[in-house]
Amino acid sequence: MPPAPKQKQEYTLEQVQAHNSEDDLWIIIDGRVYDMSKFAQFHPGGATVLYDVAGQDATEQFYGLHRQSVLVKYGPKYEIGTVKGQTPKVEFPAPGDISKVPYAEAGGFQGLPSPYYNESHHEFRKAVRIFCENELTKDAVTLDDSGEYPTDETWEKMGRFGLLASRIGPGPHLNAFCKMGGTLPGGIKPEEFDYFHEMIAHEEVSKIAVPGYVDGLGSGMVIGLPPVLYFGKPPLRDRVVAEVLSGKKKICLAITEAGAGSDVAAITTTAKLSPDGKHYIVNGTKKWITNGGFCDYFSTAVRTGKGHSGITMLLIERQEGLETDPIKTSYSPSAGTAYITFENVKVPVENVLGKEGQGFQVIMFNFNHERWCIVASVTRAMRLVVEECFKWSHQRKVFNKMLIEQPVIRQKMASMISEVESVHAWLESITHQMNQMDYKEAALKLAGPIALLKLRCTRVAHNISDDSCQIFGGRAITKTGMGRVVEGFHRTYKFAAILGGSEEIMADLGVRQAMRAFPMNSKL
Ligand code: HEM
Numbered sequence: 001m002p003p004a005p006k007q008k009q010e011y012t013l014e015q016v017q018a019h020n021s022e023d024d025l026w027i028i029i030d031g032r033v034y035d036m037s038k039f040a041q042f043h044p045g046g047a048t049v050l051y052d053v054a055g056q057d058a059t060e061q062f063y064g065l066h067r068q069s070v071l072v073k074y075g076p077k078y079e080i081g082t083v084k085g086q087t088p089k090v091e092f093p094a095p096g097d098i099s100k101v102p103y104a105e106a107g108g109f110q111g112l113p114s115p116y117y118n119e120s121h122h123e124f125r126k127a128v129r130i131f132c133e134n135e136l137t138k139d140a141v142t143l144d145d146s147g148e149y150p151t152d153e154t155w156e157k158m159g160r161f162g163l164l165a166s167r168i169g170p171g172p173h174l175n176a177f178c179k180m181g182g183t184l185p186g187g188i189k190p191e192e193f194d195y196f197h198e199m200i201a202h203e204e205v206s207k208i209a210v211p212g213y214v215d216g217l218g219s220g221m222v223i224g225l226p227p228v229l230y231f232g233k234p235p236l237r238d239r240v241v242a243e244v245l246s247g248k249k250k251i252c253l254a255i256t257e258a259g260a261g262s263d264v265a266a267i268t269t270t271a272k273l274s275p276d277g278k279h280y281i282v283n284g285t286k287k288w289i290t291n292g293g294f295c296d297y298f299s300t301a302v303r304t305g306k307g308h309s310g311i312t313m314l315l316i317e318r319q320e321g322l323e324t325d326p327i328k329t330s331y332s333p334s335a336g337t338a339y340i341t342f343e344n345v346k347v348p349v350e351n352v353l354g355k356e357g358q359g360f361q362v363i364m365f366n367f368n369h370e371r372w373c374i375v376a377s378v379t380r381a382m383r384l385v386v387e388e389c390f391k392w393s394h395q396r397k398v399f400n401k402m403l404i405e406q407p408v409i410r411q412k413m414a415s416m417i418s419e420v421e422s423v424h425a426w427l428e429s430i431t432h433q434m435n436q437m438d439y440k441e442a443a444l445k446l447a448g449p450i451a452l453l454k455l456r457c458t459r460v461a462h463n464i465s466d467d468s469c470q471i472f473g474g475r476a477i478t479k480t481g482m483g484r485v486v487e488g489f490h491r492t493y494k495f496a497a498i499l500g501g502s503e504e505i506m507a508d509l510g511v512r513q514a515m516r517a518f519p520m521n522s523k524l
Contacts (some may be wrong), residue, residue, distance in 0.1 A: 008079065008080055008081035008082070009080065009081040010081055010082055010083070010084045011033055011081055011082070011083060011084060012083075012084050013083060013084075016028055016033055016055055016083065017055040017056070018055065019035075019037075019054070019055055020054040020055030020056075021054060022040070022047070022051055022054070023037055024037055025037045025040055025050060025051070025054045025055075026054070026055060026080075027050070027053055027054065027055070027056060027057075027058045028056065028057040028058065028059065028083055028086075029057075029058060029059050029062045029071065030059050030088045030089060030090045031082055031083050031086035031087055031088040031089070032075070032079050032081070032082055032083075032088055033079065033080050033081045033082060033083060034075070034078045034079055034080065035078055035080045036050050036054075036078060039074070039078055045065065049061075060397070063090075063395050064395055064396060064397060065481075065482070066481070066482070067481065067482055067484070068090070068092065072092065095129070095130045095133040095134055096126045096127075096129045096130035096133065098110065099387060101387045101390050101391060102390070103383070103386055103387070103390070103417045103420070103421065104383060104384075104386065104387035104390070105383070106383075106424060106428070107421075109122070109125065114428075115432075116196055116428050116431070116432055117196060120186070120188055120192050120197070121196050121197060121200060123186035123187070123188070124166075124184075124185055124186040124188050124197050124200055124201075125186075125200045125204065126186065127185040127186035127187075128163065128166070128185045128186070128200060128201055128204040128205075129204050129207075131161050131163065131185065132204050132205060132207065132208055135154070135157055135158075135161075136154070136158075136205075136208055136217065137208050140208050140210040140213045140214070141210055141213075141484075143213055143334055144210045144212050144213035144332040144334050145332070147332050147333035147334055148333075148334060149216055149293065149294045149333075149334055149336055150213070150216050150217050150334070152247075154217070155247035155248075155250065156246070156247040156248065157247070158217070158218065158247050159182075159245060159246040159247025159248070160182075160246075160247070161185060162177070162182055162183050162184040162185050163185065163201060163205075164218060164221065164244065164245050164246075164247055165177045165182060165184065165245045166184060166185060166193070166197060166198060166201040167198065167201050167202060167205070167218060167221070167222050167373075168198075168221075168222070168225055168226065168229065168245070169195060169198040169369070170190075170193045170194050170195060170197070170198065171229070171439075173229055173241055173245070174190035174193055175190045175191075176238070176241070176242070177190075177241075177242075177245050178190050180242060180246075182245065182246070184197075185201075194435045195431045195434045195435050196428075196431055196432075196435070199376045199427070199431050202222075202373050202376040202377050202380070203376055203377070203379075203380035204380075205217060205218075205377070206376070206377040206378070206380040206381050206384075207380055207381075207384055209381065209384055209484075209485045209488060209489075210332075210488065211331060211332075211335075211381075211488050211489070211491070211492040211495075212329075212331035212332030212333070212334045212335045212492070213332060213334040213335070215290055215291070215331060215334075215335035215337075216291065216294075216332075216334040216335045216336055218250075218291070219290050219291060219335070220250070220251065220252030220253060220289070220290045220291025220292065220295060220336070221244060221250065221251050221252070221291070222370070222373050223252075223253040223290075223366065223369075223370045223373070223500075224251040224252040224253035224254075224291075224295075224297070224298070224299045225240075225241065225244055225245075225251050225299075226366050226369055227253070227299045227313055227315075227353045227354075227362050227363075227366055228240050228241060228251070228297075228299060228315055228353060229241055230362075230365070230366075230439065231313065231353040231354040231362050232315065232353055233350055233352075235350075236315065236350055236351060240297060240315065243296075244297070249296040249297060250291065250294060250295045250296050250297070251295055251296065251297040251298070251299065252289055252290060252291040252292050252295040252297075252298055252299070253289070253290075253298075253299050253366075253370075254286040254289045254292065254298040254299065254300040254301070254316075254340060255267070255286070255300075255301040255363060256286060256287055256288050256289070257269065257284070257285060257286055257287055258285065258287045261498075261502070262501055262502050262504075262505040264301065264311070264360065264363055265307070265308050265311065265360070267284075267301050267302070267303055267311065268284055268303060269282065269283065269284025269285065269286065269300070269301070269302050269303060269342060270282070270283050270284055270302060270303050270304075271302035271303065271304050271312060271314060271347065272304075273304075273349070274346075277349070278348065278349060279346045279347060279348055279349065280302070280304070280314060280346075280347045280349065280351075281344055281345070281346060281347075282300070282302055282314070282316065282342040282344075282345040282346075282347055283342055283343060283344060283345075284302070284303075284341075284342050285339065285340060285341050285342070286298075286300065286338075286339070286340040286342075287327070287339050287340075288327060288329075288337060288339075288499075289324075289337065289338045289339075289340055290335060290336070290337055290499075291335065291336045291337075291338075292324050292336060292337065292338030292339075292340055293324050293326055293333075293336030293337070293338040294336045295318065295324075295336070296317065296318050297315060297316070297317055297318070298315070298316045298317075298318070298322070298340070299313060299314075299315055299353065300313065300314050300315070300316045300342075301313055301359050301363060302314050302359070304356050304357060304359075305357060308360045309357045309360070310357060311357070311359035311360045311363070312352060312354075312355075312356045312357060312358070312359040313352070313353040313354060313358075313359040313362045313363065314347050314351050314352060314353065315347075315351040315353055316342070316345060316347050316351070317347075319345060319346070321342065321343045321344050321345040321346075322340065322341070322342055322343075322345050323340065323341045323343075324338040324339070324340050325338060325339045325340075325341075326338060326339075327339050329495075330491050330492055330494075330495075331492060331495070364443075364447075365439075365440075365443050367447075367500065367501060368442065368443050368446060368447050368450050369439075370500045371450050371451065371453075371454045371500050371501060371506075372427075372430065372431075372434070372450050372453075374454060374457075374496050374499065374500050375423070375427050375450075375453055375454050375457045376427060377496075378457050378458065378461055378493070378496045379420065379423050379424050379427055379457060381461075381489055381493075382416075382419075382420045382423070382460065382461060382464045382489075383420055383424070384485060384489075385416075385464055385465075385468045385485060385486055385489050386413075386416050386417055386420055386464070386468075388468070388472075388485045388486055389412075389413060389416065389467075389468050389471045389472070389486070390404075390413065392471065392472060392482065393409050393413070393471060403471070409471060412467040412470065412471060415463065415467060416463070416464055416467050416468070419460040419463060419464065420460065420464065422456075422460075423453070423456055423457050423460050426453050426456070427453060427457075430446060430449055430450060430453060433445075433446060433449075434446065447509065447513055448509065448510045448511075448512075448513025448514055449510070451501065451505075451506040451507075451509040451510040451513070452506065452507070452510035452511075454496075454500070454501065454503075454506050455503050455506040455507050455510065457496070458493070458496050458497035458503055459497075459503065461489075461493040461496060461497065462493065462497070464489070464493075465489055465490045465493050468486045468489065468490070469486060469490050471486075472486045475487075476490060477490075
């Protein structure tokens with residue numbers, strides 16, 4: 001939130017200049033006067049730097065060293081008025097505002113014509129952005145630092161607002177959700193909702209830019225609920241989908257094991273039918289399960305036989321015999337990344353998702369959506385990094401010039417902008433194609449393009465991380481302050497290059513899918 005406009009006193013420059021001692025210390029930042037006399041001793045940057053600018057205009061020094069959020073937090077407490085004849089120039093965006101920094105938003109949202117977005121997408125983005133800024137962003141850094149999970153209250157808020165439902169995409173479940181009293185952000189009707197709305201929901205959550213905590217806000221649900229939605233038996237499906245979309249229960253996807261990642265067929269967790277044929281008894285382990293630490297439900301891949309056709313998907317409820325232990329990753333523990341052990345866990349046969357032995361198809365079917373979601377989130381994160389670099393290179397003075405005045409920095413900016421724009425344009429194009437197909441057709445026809453898009457996206461993320469770190473220097477490796485966003489991106493972008501299918505698997509899958517469609521009668 002920008003500081004509330006102050007109806008405080010006006011001071012002449014001479015009056016401010018008179019307060020220039022250690023115990024009577026005023027400064028000017030962007031036409032506003034701050035009394036720093038009491039704060040100086042507690043200033044995290046030390047008192048002496050403030051003594052050096054006592055009674056003076058310190059706008060340039062301030063913006064060279066602090067994020068605007070510092071003024072939002074402390075400004076109202078120390079601001080005592082404005083300077084006569086000066087009007088504050090620096091803008092404090094209001095919640096939901098679209099950035100004016102070039103390339104900080106998709107062109108379609110910065111006034112350029114776009115074939116993809118209509119009024120409802122603009123309304124939807126604004127509503128989701130305001131919700132994220134007001135309800136999710138303010139505690140994100142603190143909770144991420146302390147490693148806490150998002151609270152039950154936060155989940156229920158996301159449920160009531162329709163954010164959880166929006167992140168599962170278009171489909172009949174939205175009607176069911178709204179019939180039960182749920183609403184979608186921006187007053188969007190279920191029948192209007194398309195994959196661009198869903199894409200926007202992922203983008204806005206990603207823009208919170210606190211990677212571990214943001215993952216804790218439902219990345220597990222985004223990939224764990226679709227198998228239930230598309231393959232669960234109606235009574236189970238309807239109950240679980242309603243509980244999850246309202247934020248009352250949490251779900252995640254449990255496939256990976258210590259010895260089985262991209263090679264899904266190598267999983268060893270077993271499910272054996274009980275003698276009365278009513279239950280499966282599950283034994284084994286799962287590793288790197290996003291949100292696993294706090295979930296109630298686990299969409300789990302188990303082995304019911306040999307080979308590919310011996311894999312089955314089961315919905316398992318948290319119960320005795322199912323333990324989750326935190327795994328220390330480069331993310332914050334807020335993501336709830338877990339190691340899971342199953343010891344004689346009893347699962348009703350009704351909880352099979354799809355049919356016994358068809359787990360591999362369920363997993364593959366689900367992967368396209370997961371990969372597309374990853375691309376939407378990472379591309380938004382990259383766009384934010386571009387915005388951070390653009391702002392920083394205008395704020396930071398080096399060799400008596402703005403950083404952006406150095407040709408080498410402009411080269412890096414050009415490279416970053418063009419790479420992000422190209423990935424985003426392909427993402428929009430694929431999203432448009434998804435809107436024209438049903439889930440099954442999209443799974444078939446877009447598996448290859450989505451795999452190649454994910455590969456391109458995470459390769460670009462590698463370059464963005466590298467360039468932005470060089471632009472931010474020491475701040476890029478500092479968790480707090482100016483480089484906070486760049487540091488978070490740099491520390492965590494590799495997750496996307498590994499999760500949901502590694503870059504190497506994506507490359508191979510993309511080309512092999514294209515080979516299937518290759519006309520063998522086509523010759524040079
Ligand atoms: C309203 C006035 C100010 C407030 C509320 C304030 C507050 C803060 C806070 C909270 C931090 C640590 C936050 C962070 O990590 O970004 C900080 C750091 C710092 N501040 Fe200030 N500050 C003010 C003005 C100034 C001015 C005018 C100067 C210099 C003339 C200054 C110099 C510094 C320095 C050098 C650091 C350390 C930066 C770093 O570690 O990179 N501050 N300040």
